[in-house]
Amino acid sequence: MHIQRVLKLRHLFASTCIALALVASPGLGQNSKPQPVPIADLIPEARDVPFPGVMTLEVDATDIDRAIFSMKQTIPVPEEARKSGRLTLLYPQWLPGNHAPRGEIEKLVGLKFSADGKPLVWRRDSIDVNAFHITLPAGARELVASFQFVSPTAGNQGRVVVAPKMMNLRWNNVSLYPAGYFTRNIPVDATVTWPAGWQAGSAMRPKRTTGNRVAYERVDYDTLVDSPMFAGAHFKSWPLSDKVTLNVVADAPEYLAATPDQIEAHRRLVAEAENLFGTRHYDRYDFLLSLSDEMSGIGIEHHRSSENGVGTGYFTDWAKGPGSRNLLPHEMTHSWNGKHRRPQGIWAPDFRTPSRDDLLWVYEGQTQFWGYVLGARSGLFSYQDTLDAFAAIAAGLDRRAGRNWRPLVDTTHDPIIAARRPKGWASYQRSEDYYNEGMMIWLEADQIIRRESGNARSLQDFARSFFGGREGDWGVVTYELPDVVAALNAVQPYDWQGFFQGRVFEVTPQVTKQGFVLGGYELVYVPEPSNFIRSGEVASGTSDLSHSIGLIVEKDGKIAQVIWDSPAFAAGMTVGDQITGVASRDYSGEALKAAVAATPTTGTVQLLVKRGKRYRETALSYKGGLRYPALRKTGQGETGLDRLLAPQTR
Structure with a gap:
């Protein structure tokens, strides 16, 4: 009994000590507990009203040695800002075609504001670091901003946009805009001072040239950002139609040695694209193409132009394989799919509104589909190279073990999730598969329409009805998934909702290859690589x-x-x-x-x-x-896939 009593007392003593410690220690049960304070958004919401006045933007692009752009920008002060004594300016962050926030705010330096020659105080927004609040003096009617954009001088700093003999001027890098307005309602007069002797290509046109200083036509800010420029010492243009021009800059003049047949293939591309969609949603269209081993490559769509950056051998190594010749068909297709017709979640009134990318399998997937089709129809890609590309794409998607856990629709968020950084286990993590797997889905849709209609209709009928419209309308028409389904049913009744549900929104162990099967081909494996794979290696x-x-x-x-x-x-x-x-x-x-x-x-x-x-x-x-x-033909004569890839204009 004595031992038990001792143990009981020891237990009681220990329990008492623990209780006292709990009371005494602020780290156990008595921590301070703050409460959240509502975050006040100090940035005016964009409104669909006219901006009172015209911004002017002057860009000095002559410092090619250090790759620094210097800017002076004048912004009229709206009446409500004069009354409140504060104006908020924004740096573009959510950039169309990037599907994610890609603004390079860290490269904006030397920022100063003034009014009537007097410096002004500014403060960066503590939530949105792309916003600047400027305190205005009484009576200020315009604000002057001066700053620089220190573009990358090496690949580990970002995309290199200035090389010794060329540059890619992107207006979103070198300008600010006032908060509170739809960007399409803000007029801008832009001027660029180019390096001496350089020429520039863009969807924008000069209105006045003084030496190497070029003043461009007035546009709204949305159009300005959508109209980048390629400029260089070695520059050449080829007209491809009455409205379309191919503008090329190169590291050296010998890389501009395009043959007549090569340019003719690009003319056929334009003819095939315009025939496919039936209307032209542009008053003019400019391909901007850089051939460089020094400036970084690119492929970004715009409504009346596209930025295309490839290696120097685009023309001179033509015979070695298709290389990057699928790029221009893809980007031009975006003028209809992605720019004129755009998912509601991707259209935005300004460059601050986040993108909701769920329909990128339509925006990019069907563009990828038409890009390969137009490449084949125009002759930029040979028929065999196109079949080999389809085979390589399908087989590569089958190697995506991540498809066992991640549905295709989830990959549409990958530009935001992964920011296009390299992945250690890409086949399991998956990547932006909505491009190529979207293409495979639309290939199957085309073949289903052909089968169900007895070859009377195809996906081209959908393209004309859905992406067509008024000739010359280069505005934006938005859509949601029900609009896509309804337009397909108008072409060919079918369970399109169920079709997409099983391929886009559910996990699929393999990519659909029914487009091949219905088109008269099958995917096989052979011991020798195709020319497409070999040239890629x-x-x-x-x-x-x-x-x-x-x-x-x-x-x-x-x-x-x-x-x-x-x-x-x-x-x-x-x-x-x-x-x-x-x-x-x-x-x-x-x-x-x-x-x-x-x-x-x-x-x-x-x-x-x-x-x-x-x-x-x-x-x-x-x-x-x-x-x-590889793809092996199983059908007899001309099959559905053969008909799809056949030229339509010759």
Whole structure:
């Protein structure tokens, strides 16, 4: 009993100490507990009313050595701002075509404001860092802003837009706009001082030129941002129709040596696109194309132009493969799909409103579809290269193990989620698959319409009715998913809602390939790569073994991609590993392919792999040999896919 009493007393003492500690310690049960304070939005909401006055914007683009743009901007002060004593200016952040907030606010420097020659106090908004609140003196009728945009001088700073012989002037980088107004209601007079001797291409037209200083026609701010410029010392233009021009800048004049046949293919592109949609939603359209190894590439759509940046060999290496020739058909298609017809969630009254990207599988997916079709119809892509591209795309989507957990519609948010940064496990994480998988869905839709209508109709009928309209109307007409379904049913009655539900909104283990099947083809795997795959390997400097051992390997043996659940994955390989040896010999792409080709006999691929400072011997268990995707014709005569890709204007 004595021992039990002692233990009981000890327990009571310990419990008392714990209770006292709880009372005494502010860290346990007595923490301070703040309450949230409502966040006041100090930025005026955009209104669909005219802006009182005209902004002027002067850009000095002559500092090509340091890639710095210098600006002076004059903004009239609205009456309500004069009364309140404060004006809010915004820097564009949510940029059309980027599907995410891509404004480079960190590169805006040297910001100063003045009125009547006197400096003004400004403060950045504490919530929206792209907004600036300026305190105005009594009677101020206009505000003058001066600032610089320090564009990237190396790729790790962002996209390089200034090279020694060319530049890409993007108005969203070099301007501000007043909050409280739809951007389409804010008039702007813009002037650019170019480097001496340079020429510029844009959907905007000069109204006055003094030396190398060019004043451009007045436009609204929305159109200004939608009208970028390519300028350079080596510049050439080709008319492609009465309204369309191809403007090209290059690192050196020899890269501008386009042949008549090459330019003719671009003329056919325009003819095929205008025939496809039946109307032209532009008063003029300017392809802006840079051929450079120094300025970063790009592919961004605009209503009356497009920014297209590729390597220097676009014309001079034409015979080596299709290369980047699918870019221009894709971007021009956006003039109809994405710019004139736009999902309601993607249209915005200003560049502050976030984008709701759920319908990008229509916006980008059907554009990807028509881009490949127009490439084939125009001859920019050969018929065989187009089939090979379809095969490679479908097979690549089947390698996306992430499709077992992530539906296609969720990838439409990827531009915001991932900000287009590299991914370590892209096949499992998925990426912006709405482009290519959207294309496969629309390919199937085309073939269904052909089958159900007895080849009387096709997706082209939908394109004309849905993306057409009034000739020359380069305004915006918005839509929602029910509008897409209704327009398809008007062309060909079918369960289109159910069709999209199963392919877009639900998890699918494989990409649909019914477009191939109905079109008279099937996806197969062969031991030799197509010209499309081979030319892609040459351009990228990689060996694509994603359909066999599950690797894409760079020229020096560094692993660029590992396919989830592949033999390479099972062997523990990751992006960043480097293959230094194959079967006891130094690494080369040819040696790796030879080892894979021998696997039906050997059953393994023996590799020496380096990770950091460590080496390890790795054996990949695999018996399938080399495997590359291809399309094999199963139908007789001219099939649905043949009809889809056939030229329509010659």
